[in-house]
Amino acid sequence: MFYEKIDLYKTYSLERPENGAGTLTVYCREQRGDLFRKLRPAMLVIAGGGYEYCSDREEEPVALEFLHAGYCVFVLGYTVKTVYPTPLAEATMAMRYIREHAEKYGVDPAHVGAIGFSAGGHLAGMLALLYGEEPAKAVSGGTCVRPDALLLTYPVITGGETAHTASMDRITGGDPALREKLSLEKRVTKDCPPVFLWHAAEDDLVPAENSLLFANACRRAGVPFELHLFEKGWHGTSVSTIETEKSEEQVRPIAHLRAWLPLAFSWLKQHGFCVRPL
Secondary structure (H helix, E strand, O other), X not given: OEEEEEEHHHHOOOOOOOOOOOEEEEEEOOOOOOOOOEEEEEEEEEOOOOOOOOOHHHOHHHHHHHHHOOOEEEEEEOOXXXXXXXXXHHHHHHHHHHHHOHHHHOEEEEEEEEEEEOHHHHHHXXXXXXXXXXXXXXXXXXXXXXOOEEEEEOOOOOOOOOOOHHHHHHHHOXXXXXXXXXXXXXXXXXXXXXXXXXXXXXOOOOOOHHHHHHHHHHHHHOOOEEEEEXXXXXXOOOOOOOOOOOOHHHHHXXXXXXXXXXXXXXXXXXXXXXXXXX
């Protein structure tokens, strides 16, 4: 298996911002020995953390679920405690790297998705919607960096009435004009990739209205989408296993939320994300 960490700033000879991250951790099966060679879909994983930190619970545990399902997986370590556009530039570099190195990892370059959790969902959404704007174009190297599918897990979306204020204040620096620009439900067009969303109705940190607003924006724009709203559960449940929770007692009330994984894999397969023989 490939397991390596890529320094995106070093790879693309770009100046790293102060306290910058910009790393990509790779989890991919090697094509060697008597294993049948495969062409695999890829998933870029973007953890949440309110743009204050990157949650470990939404990185490797998620990566291993997608790896087990046959994907090549890339986990973005992005700069936090900063404002737009630095995180978007780093997500753009990550997508550029995946597509430029598709042959090395056995990735199908036509099936590269992005999944974001909470504030990471906001960043994944920016990547899917703002890829044509200058901060992204400046580091894309002319590569298509729009994800081929977008998965949003209890995402931060809006700067409006149901905003997660802390996340939006951090990424915008409190600038009202930028808050409006980065309210993603207002940026959806027909060019948005297909979208899979899920949320818990009881989420009292990032209200479920964030997912509902984005789903409605997709519906109006004619973008294919699938939305799952679970009655019970709280924010930040990741893959809802003992690996991401403190104890089995904490897992039990949210075990039903693991259903998002087979639902997502089924939806992705409908959109061509599957392992193919070479």
